[in-house]
Amino acid sequence: MLILIINQVPILLYNLQHIIESVAISLPDRVAFSCLKKVITYQELDHQANQLAHFLLNNGHSKGDRIGIFMPRCLESVIAVYGILKSGAAYVPLDPFAPTHRTAAIMEDCNIKTLVTIPNLKNRTEGVLKETSQVQLIIGPETISNGTSIAWETIHEENYSKPLLEILESDLAFILYTSGSTGAPKGIMHTHYSALSLAKIVADTFDFHEDDIFGNPAPLHFDPSTFGYFVAPLVRAKTVIIPEAYLKMPASLSVLIAQEKISVWYSVPLMLIQLLKSNTLTKHDFSHLRWIFFAGEVFTPKHLKALMETLPQARYCNLYGPAELILCTYYPLEEIPEAHINIPIGKTWANTEFKILNSQGEEVAHGEEGELAIRSATLMQGYWNNPEMTKKCFYQVNIAQGYQHTYYKTGDLVKLNESNELLFLGRNDRQIKLRGYRVELDEVENILSQHPLVEEAAVIALKDTEETQKLQASILLKHGKSLQVDALQEFCSQFLPSYALPESITIMKDFPRTSSGKIDRRQIANLIDQPQT
Amino acid sequence: MKDKISNYIIHHIAKQKIDTIHADDDLLADGLIDSLGMMKLVAFVEKEAQIKIPPEDLTLENFMTIDHILEYLANQSTT
Structure with a gap:
């Protein structure tokens, strides 16, 4: 059923913006999103998103266009998401911390002409503009040295009524770029229908309600953000956007989760393990936390067990799904798992x-x-x-x-x-997960091989700590050439996101090979793993 | 210690090429160092200062800037 009945008025639910439009009518003053001290109500969000949509439509954009969101985790990202959707365009989240080459390549791949950002990212935006010439407009900073920009204040002068534009559920909603094995990132296209279906299924599967407070640690370019951005508004709840800095300091993150009274948490297992190891989960009040979801990687049962024993009041659920489906299976843990079992990814849902x-x-x-x-x-x-x-x-x-x-x-x-x-x-x-992110080992090898002095490259994942892996690259140089490993590492950092950079690079004289001449990567792993005595 | 930390950040964990880093630059907010880099920085500071930093001390207040780290270390040696 895709119709909500609120105050006897049926509200349509055929596209993603209908979600917030319906709450803006029924509960206008309810807080929709917060990020530290900044908050936005459903009505404010609806109005400000309408303003952005009007601006985009008045400035030459039309249905089906792609518009980039170049932002860290911040409140403005929500206005950008819903504003772009209301204009009929699809949003493309761009990681502001990715190498500028990569960001420019994505923008060129899907022909982005307008970028929505925040004044704090002015320098970085200028960096991206140096790499690509097709961007015509930057929304966010007042001025920009190498392009045309419009400040947010100007957007807020636009008409705040709903734009008269019919958005179909089959219209494109967003494109998520992920690691591609050829060396170029690939764009996963989701329509309003696929994303709204996800939000509907999740809301129907779990007992979320309007008093829930969702913690959203995922950046917009990572598909778990659909929970905070779409599922929470569908159940008329509030989403707390966790700022970048807290994710690097687990003891502070722990305080924030308690203070914000977060009741629904969804992250990669590593983040939960870091919280557990911060020894702070028994020191604050987590009585509001009633659902803990994790996905993206296998949760080591030993750590999951410890977490469940530390926070016994919460319910736990393993979620699974590649970004092509966002999510598709779930496994609620009815009891604390044995230390060595393989925790199922569970059953497919509705x-x-x-x-x-x-x-x-x-x-x-x-x-x-x-x-x-x-x-x-x-x-x-x-x-x-x-x-x-x-x-x-x-x-x-x-x-x-x-x-x-x-x-x-x-x-x-x-x-x-x-x-x-x-x-x-x-x-x-040869796809692996590093800290929850998808990495194609072939992509990393392709980038290494693109260096003019590199003949061949082999990349393998080695166990780092108990719950993390690291990338080890081995390379053969072109005959008679020499190269510093540092220079090669810097070369990689121009093209690969930081989580996909090889932790170490070894220059070899030759690779071990199979009888058919293929690189024997297993043998390389053995060579490297040998204890150095 | 201040120079050692800034050199370590510039040469080993900074995600962009930088020549200098100021003691009051925000290390956590703007993507200069990712979470993996932060963990490496903590290990480096532990080694250099020859102390063990308990995980509950990994807070914004203690690691926001190089100044904050130095202040944290100074407090450790007096207690």
Whole structure:
């Protein structure tokens, strides 16, 4: 059911902005989002988003355009998200801390002409503009040295009524860029329908209500932010945006979660482990915290057990889903897990079904291992400007001529346990997770190989601490050339986000190879892992 | 100690190429150092000052700037 009845007035729910428009009517003064001392109510958010939409529409933008959001975790990001959606454009979150080369490449890939940012990021914005010439307008800073800019104050002078524009649920809502194995990031396209379906399913699956306070530690370019930005408003709750600095200082984050009375938390397991290890979870009042969700990586059962024992009043749930589906399975923990079990990724939820396929694309027998393929209302439209890659990742079941069921092949190897719950077993390719972020090892190798003095590169993930991995790169230089490792590291940092940078680079004389001449990466791992005695 | 910390930040953990860092520059807010870098900085300070920093002291108040770190270390040696 996609209609909310509020005060006997049916409110439509066909696109993402309908979510906040409905609360702005029923509970206008309710706080929608906060970030430290800054707060915005549903009505203020609705009005300010309308103003941004009017400005965009009056300045040559039309439905289907892509507009960049170049912001850290801040309150303005919410106005940007909803304002862009209300203009009919799709927003593209750009990590302000990513290398400027990468940001410029993304902007060129999806042809971004307008960038929405904040005055604090003026210098960084100017840095990005040096790398690309197609951007025509910057919204945020009063002035910018190498482009045209419009201050937020000017936007706030626009008409705050709802723009008269019909946004369909099949219209594009946002594009999330993620690591691509070729070396270029790929853009995952979500429509209003897929994102709204996610919010609906999550709200229907869990007992969230309007007194909940969602903690949102995820940056906008990372898909868990959909919880704070869309699920929380759908249940008319408040979202607390956690500023960057708190995520680096777990003891302060712990205080913030308690002070803000956060009741729903969703992050990667590593963040929860850092909170646990800060020894502060018994020192503050976490009685409001009733749901803890985690996804993105396997939560070491030992640490999950310790967390559940430290905060026993909360309920815990493992979520799973590649950004192409945002999320698709869930596993609520009914009891504290044994220290060595593989915590299931659970069952698919509403409006979602799955198949487990062998390498020939046939369904495996019950209990056998195979690749997980998912069909769901939350499925992406495809990869931006890349029909080939889109076709490759979909698994089509022909029902009749011209009618197919489309599944997304996740690349994740799974099997069903006795309780028909999915167990995650690993990857069937070279994609790994580093601190919750997707990294394609092939992408890192491609970037290294692009250095003019590098002949060949091999990148492997090694265990770092108990719960983290690190990247180890081995390279062969071109014949007779020499190169400082520092210079190569700096080269990589121009193209790769910081979490995907190799922790160490070793220059080798030759690679161990298999009989067919391929680089034997397992052998490299053995060579490096050997204890240095 | 101040120079050692700023050199370490500039040469080992800064995410952008920088020539100098001021003692009152915000280390946490603007993406100069990521969370992994922050953990490395803490380990470096522990090694240089020959102390063990308890995890509950990893707060904004203690690590916001180099000045804050120095003040924190000064307090440790007096207590």
